[in-house]
Amino acid sequence: MRLMIVEDDSLLGDALAQGLRQRGHAVDWFQHGAAADAALAGAPFDAVVLDLGLPGRDGMEWLQRWRQSGLQLPILVLTARDAVEQRIAGLDAGADDYLVKPITQDELAARLRALTRRTAGHTQAVWQHGELAYDPAAKAVHWRGAPVALTGRELAVLEALLAQPQRVLSRSHLLEKLYDWSGTEPESNSLEVHIHHLRRKIDPGIVRTVRGVGYALGACGVAP
Structure with missing residues (x-):
């Protein structure tokens, strides 16, 4: 899979990118929503991992903008915002999954597999x-x-x-x-x-x- 990570924290973003690459994925990591927005028009990504606390325009705004523009890619929100109301708001805005930091690399990879499997129409794990x-x-x-x-x-x-x-x-x-x-x-x-x-x-x-x-x-x- 080709995956996009939108995460402004340098240590976390690099760790996520390297972990997913080690699992055989092509990964592009962006620290700003504007750069990610431009990249979405230039490559066939399979899924997006999106932080909400981004500099400038908030990740929730990017999520809403992408969904309103018709973007169909699976989007997994990965954030420190853990209130129930915030989770509901993220899912209602168009997130396909909502995870609260910290999580393990194995869980993130499994969640992404589940999202892309459903998108591809595969109902079975194999x-x-x-x-x-x-x-x-x-x-x-x-x-x-x-x-x-x-x-x-x-x-x-x-x-x-x-x-x-x-x-x-x-x-x-x-x-x-x-x-x-x-x-x-x-x-x-x-x-x-x-x-x-x-x-x-x-x-x-x-x-x-x-x-x-x-x-x-x-x-x-x-x-x-």
Whole structure:
């Protein structure tokens, strides 16, 4: 997943970003709502972790503004504001979840998985595609019951395709899912290498090439 964190506390923001990256996610961290607002128009984020006590415009104002503009991304509020009235106000303003600091990295990751799973229409914890099974929590892939060892980038490509199984995803869209703006620049053929490895490790038909458009989840067993 590609995640956005909006948190003005330097220590906490860095810790959250690093913790989620260690769990295989691409993460962009912003300390001001205005910067986050601009970034939302430039990358396909899967979810937002939003602090409310931001400098300048309050996080609640950004939440309301984004929902009023039609933003459909899952937004998880992570704040020190713990009064019941404040929680209700946050949820009523459009937050999909509301957590009070401090929380563990494991709980945050689990909450984000739950939010994005529902958004993608997956009702089960393990995603199925034919004889392929993917457990986002464990980052575990099984093909015909046997485990498949994938790298973090390969998992990210597979997850992006499984999240939208009926769509053809462009090359640029997939690259934006894999790489955040932290400074890592992908090699020119990195996506093609990851897709080649998925086909070799799982099945030649697991990823379908739509020439001139991009890639889509394929019917396993059919050559790409």
